[in-house]
Amino acid sequence: MTPPRPPHQPAAHPPGPGASTALEVRNVTVRYGSVLALDEASAVIGRGRICGLVGMNGAGKSTLFKSIVGSLKPQAGSVRIAGLPPAKARRAGLIGYVPQAEMVDWDFPITVREVVGTGRYGRTGITRRLTRADQDAVEAALARVELTELAGRQIGQLSGGQRKRAFVARGLAQEASVLLLDEPFAGVDKRSEQMISTVLREAADAGTTIVVSTHDLHALPDLADEAILLMRRVLLHDSPAEVLRPQNLALAFGLDPLGRPTDRPTGNRRAGETPAAGGAPTVGDAAASDGNWDGERH
């Protein structure tokens, strides 16, 4: 069990750069043709923090992830992961990435265990054969997301939540120092969501820095230590509670997506409370994404 943590302290100021800086994005600008996807986006995230990435479809969340992974080269600005540029960070195995469900071919003839095993490929030799230690790490990761029993199944034979857990397990097996998760809670059952949140918290406590892009604003205060409000630029980088203030969300979404009256203080919302409308607390269409991750295939 993890020791009890103090409630998330609102970071009045985003943590400054220093020895504990795990991820630094500085003035990153990305254009797709004439479309400005990111406009001098800057953020610094400390080691062992969980940061939520909030914004509309097209706000640049996926573009920011791509810039961090380096599958896309920004026209301006720089990215540093543990002080290293993306290419070096990738080779050092520092970056783990959990894709959106839409980006995965669920009919692919690969088992859950094999998927998790690919998390270790950066450490293997020329044939990518897993050593005993690699296999142990894979089994440990599978156990942490409670998929040991299902590990021999083809990946598409899992439920939506179990599929996500498999990819989170791959990130754990990789032992990356920065873990990027693209919409990990879309189409996920409550139990899996709980488990993923717990596992992410444990990983963060062990020093992993975690960035989660999410439409699930309700889960944010429980999950994240800090949040970034993105609208091509970083509008706000603060505590989740502060970012979720109606007037702040209105900056990014044009209205309060949780449907609350603007004069109601955010702090009064009890955990688990759902908006009056009864609709899913998501913004826009969870299936849509602002870009295609698959930038490498020809």
Add this chain to the structure above:
Amino acid sequence: MNIIHLLADPVSYEFMTRALIAAVMVSIVCALLSCWLVLIGWSLMGDAVSHAVLPGVVLAYVLDVPFAIGALAFGFLAVILIGTVRDTSRVKEDAAIGIVFTTLFALGVVLVSVTPSDTDLTHIIFGNILGVSRQDLTQILILTLAVLLVVLVKRRDFTLYAFDPTHAHAIGMSPRLIGAVMLALLAVTAVATLQIVGVVLVVAMLIIPGASAYLLTNRMSMMLILAPAISVGCSLIGLYTSYYADTASGGMIVLAQGFVFTLIYLFSPRQGVIARQLKRRRRAAATA
């Protein structure tokens, strides 16, 4: 005539022995590559590269360099041209593929027609498996063994590339390089396969075995065994049938593959049309 005679009789001819060895080797290599091609969605690319290598092979013949070098050059040229047309105009990829490979293939046909050689154009287009000479066989063996070696060492890279290139990139591998290696293997394999079934039918060898195996199993490791097994079986059946029925060998080999695919498509225990239909009916009955 008993079965032993039936099988042994053709092998007493040297040309038939060479044909069998060549067909088996080419079948194995094509089938292995086909597993990844069908999963990545590169079937059309296989078609394009196998056609586009023709001018390279002819030029290599004229310049007296190994065919594989010409094939590689034109295989990559085709891929680069396809990418350029796709990215710099409003023409979509399938059209770009169609434009580039037919044009390069046409160039090859024209080059063959002006090149004085004893190679018949029909042999290149439809294959000439019974005319595989000793030198041809040596070349086919070298090419296929080289491809086999790369596949054996890099198979896990290929599978990850097919499944999740973004993850491959994130952990420091180069999806671009892996893709390029696969295209190179494709071009080299196309050269070896030309002789067996001809340019037109190479693509069958590069798609059908993988697609058939994909309908039979949920495991990549099993696909990589089933696909070559199916492919070799079909080549032997096709070759023997053509020997006794006196029909076109390349055509018979591909016909056998198409026939086996049809059987699997209908009767595969899990993915077959009939099994799925039965399952649906049973489920409907259970809920009724």
